[in-house]
Amino acid sequence: MSASVARVVPFGRREAERAPAATVSEATEVLIRRVRSGESNARDALVRRFLPLLRQWAHGRLPRAARDLHETEDLVQLALMRALRQIDRFECEGPGSFLAYLRQILLNQVRDEVRRLMRRPESAELDTEMADVDLPSPVEQLVGHERLRAYEAALASLPKRQQGLIVMRLEFGMSYPEIATEVGSTPDAVRVMVARALVQLATALKPHQ
């Protein structure tokens, strides 16, 4: 079992298109501290680290009507900038929690965007078939609104640190070594932590009937 960690291929993307999340070896916590003290290159490093991950994540969470490439890009940039501007307000609840925090900001932004789109009259014509489902995002279309909501609720009930682990592994598709860099641990330990967090999440999840 222990040997398997090394062999686990980072799922989702092929090496060529990997987000350069782990290229900067500095831990996110350190970068955040440097951003807070006003270092602009630390700020750039944070953006470089998280932008590709968030961009891809947003891709699945935005309704198709909003999935114009530029709009997605804008939205992700905006969320990241907002997070950086409020970085003093971010309370570090353990390693990995920054990404969970970013995801939450982006999720709120996505929801605002959906509300905005629904007020836009022409959106009705974009997809009349789906008119009764209120602009579903690909994730919603794939798993259904109710299931996604149940997942989000269960996730929100976990400690921030565990939320971070789950989000990094399942939603952002980061590899164990990448997460290990992020949380300052070893890949083996991360694997165990992710598994435990998943068991907790499973327990919090109301069974789907």
Added chain:
Amino acid sequence: MTGENPDLEKIAAGIADDAALDWRLLARLDGDAADAGDGLRELSQLAQVFRGLQLKPERTAASKVQFRFAGLDVLEQLGRGAQGEVWRAYDPMLDQEVALKLRHVDSDTLAHHFLAEGRRLARLRHPNIVSVYGAAAQDGRVGLWTELVRGRSLAESLQADGPFAAADAVQIGIELCRGLAAVHRMGLTHGDVKAENVLRDVSGRVVLADFGAAREFERDGVFDPVSGTRQYLAPEVLAGDNPGPASDQFALGVLLYRLLTGRYPYAADDLDGLRQQQLAELRTPLRELRPDLPRALPRAIERALAPDPARRHAGVLVLLAALEAALRPWRMQALHWAGVAAVVVVVAAATVWRLLPAPALQLDSSFFRDDASHRERLADGTPIAVGDRLRLEIAAAQPTWVYVFNDDGAAEPTVLFPLPGIAPVNPLQPGTRWQLPGHDGVTALSWQVDREALTDTFVVIAADEPLARVEEGIAQWRRAAAPDSALVSRGVGRLAAAQTPAAVPGTGLTELLRQIGCDAARADLRCERFVFPHTRR
């Protein structure tokens, strides 16, 4: 508790690793762990969706776009039938590969029907039903696209590995019941439940594919003599009725019979012969072919095969309950309220009597309900419902002999503890918080409420020495207890108790309790009664 279960962590690590879900391990879970296991199953599916969205299908290089249909890039033919084809396609909106089924239509009415049904199916999202994403008509063809399930069908598994283990078949049955319940709730019928149409994907998910407009198109009422489909048809459908929820249940019964034995219950060469066999129930009993099955399992499956739809389970959810219960035969039985002349309505919590422990016997006991997400302590009088799983937690300061009964007012109470083949056994040693009924060596068991009743009454007797009189009573009641305690449906979706088996004359529980001295305040004996009223779910 569940957080420390190594099996759960192993399954969770598999999900995190993106490995195939260990569904054998999942099927072995019980109690709290089983609920967490359901959660893990769901997470495994969500994880796959998240991963699918991270994946960029290699369509520019590896797969050439053959043609376009309704905005889909159609990539590769996966199969073809008499009237249609199945293609692998890429949906740029969903950024996912999908399965596209295409067929030619020559009438607008047919195309219209097809699209209408496609849209209806697209509203149904259930983990055990293949998801339909869209339907469209274009250039004289109609197409419907669904999720692309990567896995193999149960028919292929059966052919490769032979008949299924009981726990496996039951798990498949339970998941299909859930999926069919969702279909039936929408007023739809699947109409083609068969081993070829049930896929198990790499995550271990059981998916029912191909129904309604999404069905493979080769048939259209013409029975393909080699497809084997007709073996799944209920007698009423063979007689010309439209398929309905009851015929889906019949087909599921055939499927489970086949999974367990490798053969069909009825196998006549022509439709008339088939129907005659069905009506006369000329099949080899499941128990003869698989003597290893828990006794309640063949009963649950064969009820689904009843020729008269009204005699089948009242719905797939009732079949589900029966399948679940079949793996846990030590269920408690609820009050046979139909047979009780004067029904006493229990309004409030009613502890009939409870003698406080004398210093000689120190004991702490409470009932718990294992819920989806948590464990709830049940105070006397807490409402319970059919489907609840209960346990008794007991801790004693001295070696203690414990006896637990479900008192349904009939002459013979149901013995809930001790149970043959189940650990722990009397006396319960101090220093542990025992969970009764215990475990069978592999899985932790609980008592499941499987009948509707006004109340359930439990009697717990504890003593610091074996109670010969009680053990005699248990031996006598076990002999008398008819094993046939399966769910009986009355055809309207309500569960009712089976007819009480003819009671063997003997000592009743009340008399026994009096004999051993529950009425007298004895320091070395404790008698407790817990009454839980039922609520409707």
